[in-house]
Amino acid sequence: MSKTATRDGNPTEPDALYTPPAGATETERLRHERDFWRHQFEELVDRFPEPAMVVDGRGDLTHWNDRMADLIDRSAAEVVGKPSREVIGTDGVEEILAETVVRTGEVIREDEVRSGTDADGAPWDVRAAGQPLTATDGTVVGAFEFVSRVTALVEQRKAVERVGRQIEEEVEGSVEDLLSTSRRVADRSREIDDAADDQAEHLGAVQAEVESLSATVEEIASSTDEVSRRVRNAGERAEASEDAAEEVLDLMHEVAAASRTLSEDHEELQSWVDDIDSIVDVIDSIVGQINLLALNASIEAARAGVEGNGFAVVADEIKRLADQSKTEVKDVETVVARVTENTSETTESVAVTTDRVERAVERVESLSDNQSDIRETVQVTSTSVDEIARATDEQASSAEEVVSMLNATVDGVDVVADEVRALTGDNEELATQVVEVRDVVRELGASINR
Numbered sequence: 001m002s003k004t005a006t007r008d009g010n011p012t013e014p015d016a017l018y019t020p021p022a023g024a025t026e027t028e029r030l031r032h033e034r035d036f037w038r039h040q041f042e043e044l045v046d047r048f049p050e051p052a053m054v055v056d057g058r059g060d061l062t063h064w065n066d067r068m069a070d071l072i073d074r075s076a077a078e079v080v081g082k083p084s085r086e087v088i089g090t091d092g093v094e095e096i097l098a099e100t101v102v103r104t105g106e107v108i109r110e111d112e113v114r115s116g117t118d119a120d121g122a123p124w125d126v127r128a129a130g131q132p133l134t135a136t137d138g139t140v141v142g143a144f145e146f147v148s149r150v151t152a153l154v155e156q157r158k159a160v161e162r163v164g165r166q167i168e169e170e171v172e173g174s175v176e177d178l179l180s181t182s183r184r185v186a187d188r189s190r191e192i193d194d195a196a197d198d199q200a201e202h203l204g205a206v207q208a209e210v211e212s213l214s215a216t217v218e219e220i221a222s223s224t225d226e227v228s229r230r231v232r233n234a235g236e237r238a239e240a241s242e243d244a245a246e247e248v249l250d251l252m253h254e255v256a257a258a259s260r261t262l263s264e265d266h267e268e269l270q271s272w273v274d275d276i277d278s279i280v281d282v283i284d285s286i287v288g289q290i291n292l293l294a295l296n297a298s299i300e301a302a303r304a305g306v307e308g309n310g311f312a313v314v315a316d317e318i319k320r321l322a323d324q325s326k327t328e329v330k331d332v333e334t335v336v337a338r339v340t341e342n343t344s345e346t347t348e349s350v351a352v353t354t355d356r357v358e359r360a361v362e363r364v365e366s367l368s369d370n371q372s373d374i375r376e377t378v379q380v381t382s383t384s385v386d387e388i389a390r391a392t393d394e395q396a397s398s399a400e401e402v403v404s405m406l407n408a409t410v411d412g413v414d415v416v417a418d419e420v421r422a423l424t425g426d427n428e429e430l431a432t433q434v435v436e437v438r439d440v441v442r443e444l445g446a447s448i449n450r
Contacts (some may be wrong), residue, residue: 003399040338045144050125052146055084055098062142071124071147101130101143113150125151167441186424232382249365256361259354270347280332287326294319308311 018036020029044061045052051071054063061084064076072079072087088096101108109129117123126147133142297315356447 008249031133037447048146050146050148052144053084053098054142054144055102056142057102057140059099059102061087068147071126096145097128097130098143098145101132101145102140105132105134106138107131111154114147123151124149125153150270167444180430182434186428190424249361249404255363256358267347268343273336276332277336280329280336283325284329284333287322287329290318290322290325294322 009271018033024032024430045054046065048065048067051068052063052065053061053068056062061079061082064079066076074087084098085096095103097110098106101420107130110127113125115123116298117127117257118162127150128145128147130143132140133144136140294315297318298312301309301312301315
C-alpha cells in the first residue's frame with residue numbers, strides 16, 4: 001500500500017488523510033469516513049482535467065464532470081442515473097468502453113479517435129480510456145472513463161497529409177537533380193581518391209625523415225644528460241677542491257704565523273746568546289784577575305815562610321778553582337759559538353722559509369680564487385647544460401608528437417582514400433536509393449491520402 005503526503009510534504013499512511021471526529025462512536029466514525037472518501041472521489045471526478053464520467057456495475061451513470069458536459073452538451077443533472085449507452089449515443093455498438101471495463105475488469109485505452117462538434121459547432125476529436133473500480137474484496141463495482149482531447153493531433157495528421165503531398169510533388173522535381181549531382185560527386189570522388197594516394201605517398205616520405213630526426217634528437221638528449229651528469233660531478237669536485245684549498249690556505253696562514261713567531265723567537269734567542277757571550281767575557285776577565293790574585297798570594301805566602309803556609313794553601317786552592325773556571329768558561333764559549341753559528345743558520349733558514357711560506361700563501365690564495373671562479377663557471381655551465389637538456393627533451397617530445405601526428409595524418413589520409421572509394425560506391429548506391437525514395441514517396445502519398 002502506497003503512502004500519501006501531508007501538506008508539509010511528510011509521508012504518512014493513507015488513513016492520515018482522514019481524521020475521525022472526536023468522541024464519535026464506531027458507527028458514526030464509519031459513516032463519517034464513508035462520507036469523507038465519497039466526497040474525495042466526487043472531487044476527483046469533478047476536478048479531473050479531461051472529460052470524465054463514472055458508471056456503476058449496471059452501466060448507469062453516477063458521475064459526470066463539467067468537461068464532459070461541455071463536450072457532449074448535456075449537464076450532469078440531465079444524465080446522472082441514466083444508462084450510459086443511451087447518453088453517449090453509440091448506434092450499432094453493443095456496449096460502450098466503460099461497460100467493457102466493468103465486464104472485463106481490465107484497463108482499456110482506445111486506439112480509435114472519435115470526432116464530433118460541440119454546441120457552438122466547433123469540431124472536437126477525442127480518444128477514450130477506462131479504469132475499473134473495485135470493492136475491498138476485488139469485485140468490480142463500476143468504471144471510471146475519461147477522454148483525452150486529440151484535436152491538435154488530428155490537425156497535425158491532416159497537416160502531415162498536406163506535407164506528404166507537397167513532399168511527393170517536390171521529390172519528383174528533386175530526384176533528377178540528385179541523380180545529376182550524384183554523377184558529379186562520383187567524378188569528383190575519383191579525383192580526390194587519386195590526390196589522396198599522392199598525398200599519402202608524400203606524407204610517408206616526410207614521416208620517415210621526421211622519425212630519423214626524432215631518433216637523432218633522442219640521442220642528443222641522451223648525450224646531453226650524460227654531459228649534464230659530468231658537469232654536475234665536476235661542479236661537486238670543484239666545490240670540494242675549493243674547500244680543500246681554503247683549508248690549505250688556513251694551514252699556510254698558520255705556518256706563516258708560526259714562521260714569523262719562530263723568527264721573532266730566534267731573534268730573541270740571538271739576543272740571549274749575545275748576552276751570554278758578554279757574561280762569559282766578564283767571567284773570563286774575573287778568572288784572569290783571580291789567577292793573578294792567587295799568584296800574588298802565593299808570592300806573599302812564600303815570603304812569609306812558615307807563617308804563610310796556610311795562606312799558601314788557600315792561594316793554591318783559589319788558583320785551582322780559577323783554572324777550573326777558566327776551563328769551564330772555554331767550554332761555555334765553545335757552546336755559545338756553536339749556538340751562535342746554528343742560530344745564524346737557523347735565522348737564514350727561517351727567513352727563507354718565511355719568504356717561501358708567504359709566496360705559497362699568495363699562490364694558495366690565487367688557487368682558491370681560481371677554484372671559486374671554476375666552481376661558478378661550472379655552476380653556470382651546469383645550468384646551461386640543464387637548460388639545453390630540458391630544451392632537447394622538449395624537442396624530443398615535440399618530435400615524437402610530430403611523428404605521432406604524421407602517423408595519424410598518414411592513417412587519416414589512408415582512411416580518407418578508403419572513405420572516398422567507399423563514397424564512390426555509396427554514391428552509386430545513393431543514386432539507386434534516390435529512385436527508390438521517389439517510388440516510396442509516391443506510395444506514402446497514396447497511403448496518406450487513403
